[in-house]
Amino acid sequence: MASIPELEEIRRNQILEAALSTIAETGAAHVTMDDIAQAAGLSKGGLIHYYRSKNELFQATFKELFERIFELSRESMAQHSDPMEKILAFDFLYDLENPYTRQGYPLLFDSMALAAREPDYQAMFDAWVDRWIELLTGAIRQGIADGSFVEMDPDPLARTISAIYHGIAIRWYLAPRSHSSEWAVNSFRTAIGGAMAPYRKKTGQDAEKGQGTGNTLMEMNRNPAA
Template identity: 30%
Template sequence: MDMTVERIGTTGGGARPRGAARAEGRGVRPRGVRGHVVRDPELAEARRRSILLAAAVLFGEKGYEAATLDDIAQAVGITKGGIYHYFLSKEDIFYEIRVTAIKDALTRLEDILAQGHPPAEALRLAVSDLVSHVLDSPLERHANVLRTPPSLGRRKRQAIRQLQRRYEAAIQHLIAQGVERGELVARDAKLAAFTLLRSALGVATWYREGGPWSRDLIVAQVTDQIMEGLVRR
Protein backbone atom coordinates (compact mmCIF):
# COMPACT_ATOMS: atom_id res chain seq x y z
CA MET A 1 0.00 0.00 0.00
CA ASP A 2 1.12 3.52 -0.77
CA MET A 3 2.38 5.19 2.40
CA THR A 4 2.97 8.63 0.88
CA VAL A 5 1.45 11.51 2.80
CA GLU A 6 0.05 14.22 0.56
CA ARG A 7 2.41 17.18 0.52
CA ILE A 8 0.96 20.28 2.11
CA GLY A 9 2.29 23.11 0.07
CA THR A 10 4.46 25.08 2.48
CA THR A 11 7.11 23.99 4.92
CA GLY A 12 6.58 27.18 6.88
CA GLY A 13 3.26 26.07 8.28
CA GLY A 14 0.58 28.74 8.43
CA ALA A 15 -1.26 30.74 5.83
CA ARG A 16 0.86 32.80 3.48
CA PRO A 17 0.20 36.51 3.06
CA ARG A 18 -2.64 37.27 0.66
CA GLY A 19 -1.46 37.70 -2.91
CA ALA A 20 1.97 36.15 -2.27
CA ALA A 21 1.57 33.32 -4.78
CA ARG A 22 0.25 35.61 -7.51
CA ALA A 23 2.99 38.15 -6.85
CA GLU A 24 5.79 35.60 -7.13
CA GLY A 25 4.75 34.71 -10.66
CA ARG A 26 4.69 38.33 -11.84
CA GLY A 27 7.70 39.73 -10.04
CA VAL A 28 5.39 41.88 -7.89
CA ARG A 29 6.14 42.27 -4.20
CA PRO A 30 3.75 40.19 -2.06
CA ARG A 31 1.44 41.85 0.42
CA GLY A 32 0.81 41.15 4.08
CA VAL A 33 -2.45 40.30 5.80
CA ARG A 34 -3.56 43.94 5.85
CA GLY A 35 -2.37 44.79 2.36
CA HIS A 36 1.03 46.30 3.16
CA VAL A 37 3.90 45.57 0.77
CA VAL A 38 6.32 42.87 1.99
CA ARG A 39 9.74 44.14 0.88
CA ASP A 40 11.75 41.20 2.23
CA PRO A 41 9.69 37.96 2.29
CA GLU A 42 12.42 35.96 4.06
CA LEU A 43 12.75 38.53 6.82
CA ALA A 44 8.97 38.72 7.09
CA GLU A 45 8.69 34.95 7.49
CA ALA A 46 11.42 34.96 10.14
CA ARG A 47 9.59 37.71 12.03
CA ARG A 48 6.32 35.86 11.69
CA ARG A 49 7.92 32.73 13.15
CA SER A 50 9.40 34.71 16.03
CA ILE A 51 5.94 36.07 16.87
CA LEU A 52 4.46 32.57 16.84
CA LEU A 53 7.24 31.24 19.07
CA ALA A 54 6.94 34.07 21.58
CA ALA A 55 3.17 33.72 21.65
CA ALA A 56 3.33 29.94 22.14
CA VAL A 57 5.64 30.35 25.13
CA LEU A 58 3.51 33.13 26.64
CA PHE A 59 0.26 31.23 26.09
CA GLY A 60 1.85 28.22 27.77
CA GLU A 61 3.20 30.18 30.74
CA LYS A 62 0.41 32.71 31.34
CA GLY A 63 -2.55 31.12 29.60
CA TYR A 64 -4.19 32.27 26.40
CA GLU A 65 -6.61 34.68 28.05
CA ALA A 66 -4.00 36.34 30.28
CA ALA A 67 -1.32 36.80 27.62
CA THR A 68 -1.80 40.01 25.65
CA LEU A 69 -0.61 41.27 22.30
CA ASP A 70 1.47 43.79 24.23
CA ASP A 71 3.20 40.88 26.01
CA ILE A 72 3.91 39.19 22.70
CA ALA A 73 5.21 42.38 21.09
CA GLN A 74 7.51 43.04 24.03
CA ALA A 75 8.89 39.49 23.90
CA VAL A 76 9.65 39.85 20.18
CA GLY A 77 10.98 43.38 20.46
CA ILE A 78 8.45 45.09 18.21
CA THR A 79 5.45 47.35 18.70
CA LYS A 80 1.95 46.00 19.13
CA GLY A 81 1.12 47.59 15.81
CA GLY A 82 3.92 45.61 14.21
CA ILE A 83 2.13 42.36 15.05
CA TYR A 84 -0.79 43.44 12.87
CA HIS A 85 1.47 43.33 9.83
CA TYR A 86 1.50 39.54 10.24
CA PHE A 87 -1.65 38.53 12.12
CA LEU A 88 -5.17 39.88 12.34
CA SER A 89 -5.80 39.04 16.00
CA LYS A 90 -4.69 37.00 19.00
CA GLU A 91 -7.03 34.24 17.87
CA ASP A 92 -5.29 34.27 14.50
CA ILE A 93 -1.94 33.81 16.25
CA PHE A 94 -3.28 30.87 18.28
CA TYR A 95 -4.64 29.26 15.14
CA GLU A 96 -1.35 29.67 13.29
CA ILE A 97 0.58 28.16 16.21
CA ARG A 98 -1.51 25.00 16.06
CA VAL A 99 -1.52 24.80 12.27
CA THR A 100 2.21 25.46 11.96
CA ALA A 101 3.08 22.73 14.48
CA ILE A 102 0.90 20.13 12.78
CA LYS A 103 2.02 20.99 9.25
CA ASP A 104 5.67 20.88 10.28
CA ALA A 105 5.09 17.43 11.80
CA LEU A 106 3.30 16.25 8.66
CA THR A 107 6.18 17.41 6.47
CA ARG A 108 8.70 15.54 8.63
CA LEU A 109 6.54 12.41 8.58
CA GLU A 110 6.34 12.61 4.81
CA ASP A 111 10.14 12.75 4.66
CA ILE A 112 10.41 9.66 6.89
CA LEU A 113 7.95 7.69 4.77
CA ALA A 114 9.75 8.68 1.58
CA GLN A 115 12.91 6.94 2.82
CA GLY A 116 11.32 3.52 2.22
CA HIS A 117 11.93 1.94 5.64
CA PRO A 118 9.96 -1.15 6.73
CA PRO A 119 6.81 -0.15 8.66
CA ALA A 120 8.18 -0.90 12.13
CA GLU A 121 11.34 1.12 11.54
CA ALA A 122 9.41 3.99 9.95
CA LEU A 123 7.07 4.04 12.94
CA ARG A 124 10.00 4.14 15.36
CA LEU A 125 11.50 7.06 13.46
CA ALA A 126 8.15 8.86 13.50
CA VAL A 127 7.76 8.40 17.26
CA SER A 128 11.32 9.54 17.90
CA ASP A 129 10.71 12.57 15.68
CA LEU A 130 7.59 13.58 17.63
CA VAL A 131 9.26 13.26 21.01
CA SER A 132 12.41 15.04 19.81
CA HIS A 133 10.50 18.04 18.55
CA VAL A 134 8.38 18.27 21.69
CA LEU A 135 11.66 18.61 23.58
CA ASP A 136 13.56 20.78 21.09
CA SER A 137 10.86 23.12 19.79
CA PRO A 138 9.11 25.37 22.31
CA LEU A 139 6.50 26.12 19.66
CA GLU A 140 5.61 22.44 19.20
CA ARG A 141 5.84 21.74 22.93
CA HIS A 142 3.39 24.47 23.86
CA ALA A 143 1.18 23.88 20.81
CA ASN A 144 0.46 20.38 22.08
CA VAL A 145 -0.75 21.45 25.53
CA LEU A 146 -2.63 24.67 24.73
CA ARG A 147 -6.36 24.51 25.28
CA THR A 148 -8.38 25.81 22.36
CA PRO A 149 -10.05 29.07 23.40
CA PRO A 150 -13.87 29.05 23.23
CA SER A 151 -13.72 32.15 21.06
CA LEU A 152 -11.89 30.36 18.22
CA GLY A 153 -14.23 30.14 15.24
CA ARG A 154 -15.79 26.88 14.11
CA ARG A 155 -14.06 26.90 10.72
CA LYS A 156 -10.64 27.31 12.30
CA ARG A 157 -11.40 24.53 14.79
CA GLN A 158 -12.39 22.28 11.92
CA ALA A 159 -9.25 23.14 9.97
CA ILE A 160 -7.05 22.24 12.95
CA ARG A 161 -8.91 18.98 13.49
CA GLN A 162 -8.65 18.10 9.80
CA LEU A 163 -4.86 18.43 9.93
CA GLN A 164 -4.73 16.36 13.11
CA ARG A 165 -6.75 13.63 11.45
CA ARG A 166 -4.36 13.58 8.50
CA TYR A 167 -1.43 12.89 10.79
CA GLU A 168 -3.38 10.32 12.82
CA ALA A 169 -4.50 8.56 9.63
CA ALA A 170 -0.92 8.32 8.36
CA ILE A 171 0.24 6.75 11.63
CA GLN A 172 -2.77 4.41 11.65
CA HIS A 173 -1.99 3.33 8.09
CA LEU A 174 1.64 2.71 8.99
CA ILE A 175 0.62 0.53 11.95
CA ALA A 176 -1.87 -1.41 9.81
CA GLN A 177 0.81 -2.04 7.20
CA GLY A 178 3.18 -3.25 9.90
CA VAL A 179 0.54 -5.66 11.21
CA GLU A 180 -0.09 -7.01 7.71
CA ARG A 181 3.62 -7.66 7.25
CA GLY A 182 3.96 -9.34 10.63
CA GLU A 183 6.26 -6.65 12.04
CA LEU A 184 3.79 -5.10 14.48
CA VAL A 185 1.02 -6.31 16.77
CA ALA A 186 -2.18 -4.32 17.28
CA ARG A 187 -5.77 -5.45 17.72
CA ASP A 188 -7.04 -2.16 16.34
CA ALA A 189 -4.73 0.10 14.32
CA LYS A 190 -6.80 3.23 14.97
CA LEU A 191 -6.74 2.73 18.73
CA ALA A 192 -3.03 1.91 18.58
CA ALA A 193 -2.36 5.15 16.69
CA PHE A 194 -4.43 7.13 19.18
CA THR A 195 -2.58 5.79 22.23
CA LEU A 196 0.81 6.12 20.50
CA LEU A 197 0.27 9.78 19.71
CA ARG A 198 -1.07 10.61 23.16
CA SER A 199 1.98 8.98 24.74
CA ALA A 200 4.50 10.70 22.46
CA LEU A 201 2.91 14.15 22.61
CA GLY A 202 2.14 13.77 26.30
CA VAL A 203 5.80 14.40 27.05
CA ALA A 204 4.92 18.08 26.56
CA THR A 205 2.83 18.03 29.75
CA TRP A 206 5.68 17.10 32.08
CA TYR A 207 8.98 17.94 30.37
CA ARG A 208 10.99 20.76 31.91
CA GLU A 209 14.36 21.97 30.65
CA GLY A 210 17.09 21.31 33.19
CA GLY A 211 15.18 18.40 34.73
CA PRO A 212 16.73 15.17 36.05
CA TRP A 213 16.74 13.35 32.69
CA SER A 214 18.76 14.29 29.64
CA ARG A 215 17.09 15.07 26.35
CA ASP A 216 18.59 12.01 24.62
CA LEU A 217 17.52 9.67 27.43
CA ILE A 218 13.93 10.90 27.28
CA VAL A 219 13.75 10.49 23.50
CA ALA A 220 15.27 7.00 23.58
CA GLN A 221 13.30 5.64 26.52
CA VAL A 222 9.92 7.08 25.59
CA THR A 223 10.35 5.79 22.03
CA ASP A 224 11.39 2.34 23.29
CA GLN A 225 8.46 2.11 25.69
CA ILE A 226 5.93 3.12 23.05
CA MET A 227 7.32 0.64 20.53
CA GLU A 228 7.60 -2.13 23.13
CA GLY A 229 3.88 -2.79 22.98
CA LEU A 230 3.72 -2.82 19.18
CA VAL A 231 6.74 -4.72 17.88
CA ARG A 232 6.13 -8.43 17.26
CA ARG A 233 8.58 -10.68 19.09
Protein backbone atom coordinates in the same frame (compact mmCIF):
# COMPACT_ATOMS: atom_id res chain seq x y z
CA MET B 1 6.82 46.25 -8.39
CA ALA B 2 7.87 42.71 -8.81
CA SER B 3 8.28 42.35 -5.08
CA ILE B 4 4.78 43.33 -4.08
CA PRO B 5 2.99 40.10 -4.90
CA GLU B 6 5.52 38.29 -2.72
CA LEU B 7 5.53 40.85 0.05
CA GLU B 8 2.28 39.72 1.59
CA GLU B 9 3.61 36.17 1.73
CA ILE B 10 6.92 37.26 3.17
CA ARG B 11 5.37 39.43 5.82
CA ARG B 12 2.88 36.83 6.89
CA ASN B 13 5.63 34.29 7.32
CA GLN B 14 7.72 36.81 9.18
CA ILE B 15 4.83 37.47 11.49
CA LEU B 16 3.95 33.83 12.06
CA GLU B 17 7.58 33.11 12.83
CA ALA B 18 7.59 35.96 15.33
CA ALA B 19 4.32 34.84 16.84
CA LEU B 20 5.51 31.29 17.23
CA SER B 21 8.68 32.30 19.00
CA THR B 22 7.20 34.97 21.23
CA ILE B 23 4.25 32.84 22.23
CA ALA B 24 6.61 29.98 22.91
CA GLU B 25 8.64 32.25 25.12
CA THR B 26 6.03 34.34 26.84
CA GLY B 27 2.97 32.13 26.69
CA ALA B 28 -0.26 32.65 24.82
CA ALA B 29 -1.79 33.98 28.01
CA HIS B 30 0.66 36.83 28.36
CA VAL B 31 2.06 37.68 24.99
CA THR B 32 1.02 41.04 23.59
CA MET B 33 0.55 42.25 20.06
CA ASP B 34 3.43 44.61 20.71
CA ASP B 35 5.73 41.73 21.60
CA ILE B 36 4.90 39.98 18.39
CA ALA B 37 5.12 43.10 16.26
CA GLN B 38 8.50 43.91 17.70
CA ALA B 39 9.76 40.38 17.13
CA ALA B 40 8.53 40.61 13.55
CA GLY B 41 10.27 43.92 13.07
CA LEU B 42 7.03 45.75 12.52
CA SER B 43 4.95 48.32 14.31
CA LYS B 44 1.72 47.43 16.01
CA GLY B 45 -0.16 48.93 13.11
CA GLY B 46 1.86 46.98 10.60
CA LEU B 47 0.95 43.78 12.35
CA ILE B 48 -2.74 44.59 12.28
CA HIS B 49 -2.40 45.29 8.59
CA TYR B 50 -1.79 41.59 8.02
CA TYR B 51 -3.81 40.02 10.79
CA ARG B 52 -6.81 42.05 11.69
CA SER B 53 -7.08 40.90 15.26
CA LYS B 54 -5.18 39.05 17.92
CA ASN B 55 -7.58 36.17 17.61
CA GLU B 56 -7.06 35.92 13.87
CA LEU B 57 -3.31 35.94 14.34
CA PHE B 58 -3.46 33.34 17.09
CA GLN B 59 -5.54 31.00 15.03
CA ALA B 60 -3.18 31.34 12.10
CA THR B 61 -0.23 30.80 14.39
CA PHE B 62 -1.55 27.60 15.91
CA LYS B 63 -2.59 26.36 12.51
CA GLU B 64 0.98 26.93 11.43
CA LEU B 65 2.25 25.16 14.53
CA PHE B 66 0.26 22.04 13.78
CA GLU B 67 1.34 22.20 10.17
CA ARG B 68 4.96 22.28 11.20
CA ILE B 69 4.66 19.50 13.72
CA PHE B 70 2.94 17.38 11.15
CA GLU B 71 5.62 18.10 8.58
CA LEU B 72 8.30 17.13 11.06
CA SER B 73 6.58 13.84 11.76
CA ARG B 74 6.06 13.11 8.12
CA GLU B 75 9.68 13.76 7.32
CA SER B 76 10.89 11.65 10.22
CA MET B 77 8.83 8.72 9.11
CA ALA B 78 9.83 9.15 5.49
CA GLN B 79 13.44 8.48 6.42
CA HIS B 80 12.62 4.89 7.21
CA SER B 81 11.32 2.13 5.01
CA ASP B 82 10.63 -0.55 7.61
CA PRO B 83 7.13 -0.12 9.05
CA MET B 84 8.17 -0.70 12.66
CA GLU B 85 10.97 1.79 12.24
CA LYS B 86 8.53 4.33 10.87
CA ILE B 87 6.42 3.88 13.95
CA LEU B 88 9.39 4.43 16.20
CA ALA B 89 10.74 7.36 14.21
CA PHE B 90 9.98 10.07 16.76
CA ASP B 91 13.26 10.46 18.54
CA PHE B 92 13.32 14.11 17.57
CA LEU B 93 10.74 14.62 20.29
CA TYR B 94 13.45 14.22 22.88
CA ASP B 95 16.04 16.44 21.33
CA LEU B 96 15.99 19.92 22.77
CA GLU B 97 18.97 20.81 20.63
CA ASN B 98 16.44 20.96 17.85
CA PRO B 99 15.03 24.50 18.00
CA TYR B 100 11.73 23.36 16.54
CA THR B 101 11.38 20.83 19.30
CA ARG B 102 12.35 23.31 22.01
CA GLN B 103 9.83 25.82 20.74
CA GLY B 104 7.17 23.26 20.00
CA TYR B 105 6.54 22.07 23.51
CA PRO B 106 5.37 25.25 25.17
CA LEU B 107 3.29 26.04 22.11
CA LEU B 108 1.69 22.64 22.27
CA PHE B 109 0.80 23.15 25.91
CA ASP B 110 -0.85 26.44 25.05
CA SER B 111 -2.69 24.81 22.20
CA MET B 112 -4.11 22.21 24.53
CA ALA B 113 -5.19 24.75 27.13
CA LEU B 114 -6.93 26.62 24.32
CA ALA B 115 -8.41 23.48 22.80
CA ALA B 116 -9.79 22.47 26.17
CA ARG B 117 -12.12 25.45 26.07
CA GLU B 118 -12.43 26.88 22.59
CA PRO B 119 -14.00 24.87 19.78
CA ASP B 120 -11.87 26.45 17.07
CA TYR B 121 -8.70 25.28 18.71
CA GLN B 122 -10.19 21.94 19.57
CA ALA B 123 -10.97 21.45 15.90
CA MET B 124 -7.41 22.30 14.93
CA PHE B 125 -6.04 19.92 17.51
CA ASP B 126 -8.38 17.22 16.35
CA ALA B 127 -7.45 17.72 12.72
CA TRP B 128 -3.77 17.53 13.56
CA VAL B 129 -4.28 14.27 15.45
CA ASP B 130 -6.17 12.91 12.48
CA ARG B 131 -3.32 13.63 10.15
CA TRP B 132 -0.87 12.03 12.53
CA ILE B 133 -3.08 8.97 12.80
CA GLU B 134 -3.11 8.76 9.03
CA LEU B 135 0.66 8.62 8.97
CA LEU B 136 0.68 5.83 11.52
CA THR B 137 -2.10 3.82 9.94
CA GLY B 138 -0.16 4.09 6.68
CA ALA B 139 2.84 2.48 8.32
CA ILE B 140 0.72 -0.15 9.98
CA ARG B 141 -0.99 -1.02 6.72
CA GLN B 142 2.38 -1.34 5.09
CA GLY B 143 3.40 -3.74 7.89
CA ILE B 144 0.28 -5.80 7.34
CA ALA B 145 0.92 -5.84 3.61
CA ASP B 146 4.51 -6.97 3.93
CA GLY B 147 3.55 -9.59 6.46
CA SER B 148 5.34 -8.22 9.50
CA PHE B 149 2.08 -7.40 11.31
CA VAL B 150 -1.05 -9.48 11.64
CA GLU B 151 -4.35 -8.48 10.04
CA MET B 152 -6.21 -5.85 12.07
CA ASP B 153 -7.93 -2.48 12.02
CA PRO B 154 -4.94 -0.11 12.17
CA ASP B 155 -6.86 2.91 13.42
CA PRO B 156 -7.28 2.22 17.14
CA LEU B 157 -3.74 0.96 17.36
CA ALA B 158 -2.44 4.09 15.67
CA ARG B 159 -4.40 6.21 18.13
CA THR B 160 -2.97 4.35 21.04
CA ILE B 161 0.56 4.67 19.75
CA SER B 162 0.29 8.39 19.14
CA ALA B 163 -1.31 8.90 22.54
CA ILE B 164 1.59 7.11 24.16
CA TYR B 165 4.03 9.38 22.39
CA HIS B 166 2.04 12.33 23.54
CA GLY B 167 2.02 11.23 27.16
CA ILE B 168 5.66 10.39 27.38
CA ALA B 169 6.76 13.53 25.60
CA ILE B 170 4.72 15.74 27.90
CA ARG B 171 5.95 14.02 30.99
CA TRP B 172 9.50 14.19 29.82
CA TYR B 173 9.31 17.89 29.03
CA LEU B 174 7.56 18.96 32.19
CA ALA B 175 9.51 16.93 34.72
CA PRO B 176 13.07 17.00 33.42
CA ARG B 177 14.38 16.59 36.93
CA SER B 178 13.11 13.06 37.02
CA HIS B 179 12.77 12.08 33.38
CA SER B 180 15.90 11.79 31.30
CA SER B 181 15.83 11.71 27.53
CA GLU B 182 16.94 8.15 27.79
CA TRP B 183 14.02 7.32 29.96
CA ALA B 184 11.74 8.92 27.39
CA VAL B 185 13.21 7.09 24.43
CA ASN B 186 13.28 3.78 26.22
CA SER B 187 9.90 4.36 27.63
CA PHE B 188 8.10 4.79 24.40
CA ARG B 189 9.98 1.91 22.86
CA THR B 190 8.82 -0.22 25.74
CA ALA B 191 5.29 0.99 25.67
CA ILE B 192 4.90 0.94 21.93
CA GLY B 193 6.72 -2.32 21.68
CA GLY B 194 4.26 -3.67 24.22
CA ALA B 195 1.28 -2.22 22.46
CA MET B 196 2.47 -3.61 19.16
CA ALA B 197 3.43 -7.04 20.45
CA PRO B 198 0.15 -8.83 19.85
CA TYR B 199 0.14 -7.61 16.28
CA ARG B 200 3.64 -8.52 15.26
CA LYS B 201 4.34 -11.79 13.65
CA LYS B 202 7.06 -13.65 15.47
CA THR B 203 10.06 -14.33 13.28
CA GLY B 204 12.60 -16.93 14.29
CA GLN B 205 14.96 -14.22 15.44
CA ASP B 206 12.39 -12.29 17.39
CA ALA B 207 11.08 -15.38 19.02
CA GLU B 208 14.54 -16.00 20.41
CA LYS B 209 15.09 -12.43 21.52
CA GLY B 210 11.76 -12.29 23.31
CA GLN B 211 10.21 -8.91 22.58
CA GLY B 212 12.46 -7.85 19.79
CA THR B 213 11.00 -4.40 19.97
CA GLY B 214 14.13 -2.59 20.91
CA ASN B 215 12.91 -2.68 24.48
CA THR B 216 16.03 -1.56 26.26
CA LEU B 217 13.98 -0.51 29.24
CA MET B 218 13.55 -4.10 30.20
CA GLU B 219 17.25 -4.53 30.49
CA MET B 220 17.55 -1.20 32.21
CA ASN B 221 15.01 -2.20 34.74
CA ARG B 222 16.61 -5.49 35.44
CA ASN B 223 19.92 -3.78 36.01
CA PRO B 224 18.82 -0.66 37.85
CA ALA B 225 21.26 2.22 37.59
CA ALA B 226 19.77 5.19 39.49
